[in-house]
Amino acid sequence: xxxxxxxxxxxxxxxxxxxxxxxTYDTSDPSYGLFWYKQPxxxxxxxxxxxxxxxxxxxxEGRYSLNFQKARxxxxxxxxxxxxxxxxMYFCAMREGWGSGGGADGLTFGKGTHLIIQx
Amino acid sequence: xxxxxxxxxxxxxxxxxxxxxxxxxxSGHRSVSWYQQTPGQGLQFLFEYFSETQRNKGNFPGRFxxxxxxxxxSEMNVSTLELGDSALYLCASSLGNTGExxxxxxxxxxxx
Numbered sequence: 020x021x022x023x024x025x026x027x028x029x030x031x032x033x034x035x036x037x038x039x040x041x042x043t044y045d046t047s048d049p050s051y052g053l054f055w056y057k058q059p060x061x062x063x064x065x066x067x068x069x070x071x072x073x074x075x076x077x078x079x080e081g082r083y084s085l086n087f088q089k090a091r092x093x094x095x096x097x098x099x100x101x102x103x104x105x106x107x108m109y110f111c112a113m114r115e116g117w118g119s120g121g122g123a124d125g126l127t128f129g130k131g132t133h134l135i136i137q138x
Numbered sequence: 139x140x141x142x143x144x145x146x147x148x149x150x151x152x153x154x155x156x157x158x159x160x161x162x163x164x165s166g167h168r169s170v171s172w173y174q175q176t177p178g179q180g181l182q183f184l185f186e187y188f189s190e191t192q193r194n195k196g197n198f199p200g201r202f203x204x205x206x207x208x209x210x211x212s213e214m215n216v217s218t219l220e221l222g223d224s225a226l227y228l229c230a231s232s233l234g235n236t237g238e239x240x241x242x243x244x245x246x247x248x249x250x
Contacts, residue, residue, distance in 0.1 A: 125183030
């Protein structure tokens with residue numbers, strides 16, 4: 020079974036609209052971290068936001084927020100007021116054993132969502 | 139503050155050759171990990187080093203190896219290259235096992 024599922028291969032959104040990118044995950048580890056990365060065409064993976072499994076509040080970083088629904092194993096990324104520069108691939112990732120001294124297995128990534136912002 | 143630096147950025151090899159990729163982490167970061175990205179398999183974890191010790195390795199054959207030096211710089215090596223090794227190889231560094239990963243721009247390997 021896939022550990023990270025991103026069901027939207029591609030999305031077209033009008034500039035200035037809010038965007039929600041879906042991510043569901045699967046783990047039996049009670050301690051984990053969830054991450055979102057942006058990958059422009061240049062190839063570099065840019066860290067956007069993370070949420071720890073024990074965090075009570077949803078993470079926010081500027082225009083990015085993470086809608087964390089633990090019972091549903093969902094960690095959707097919300098981008099408010101989208102901009103043309105937001106066009107890129109977006110990856111959801113998980114690291115199990117996060118914050119517990121473990122986490123040595125690396126990040127497991129989803130297949131990504133290609134977001135295109137239209138003027 | 140300088141980011142993660144990977145060299146070379148692009149390279150072309152032929153089947154059977156070997157390749158070495160280099161990664162300089164962000165200053166102060168002691169953990170370095172490597173990922174392979176291909177259109178078919180997506181992003182896959184290769185291995186992670188912390189203080190010169192390999193902590194874990196992903197599901198890749200023994201042709202893929204790596205090491206970390208005392209200054210935290212890391213290299214990965216792929217021997218006996220196959221066509222399927224063509225990929226973007228991404229290096230990431232972090233403070234430790236509880237820090238977010240910061241990625242370099244990658245080394246794009248083409249095997250002919």
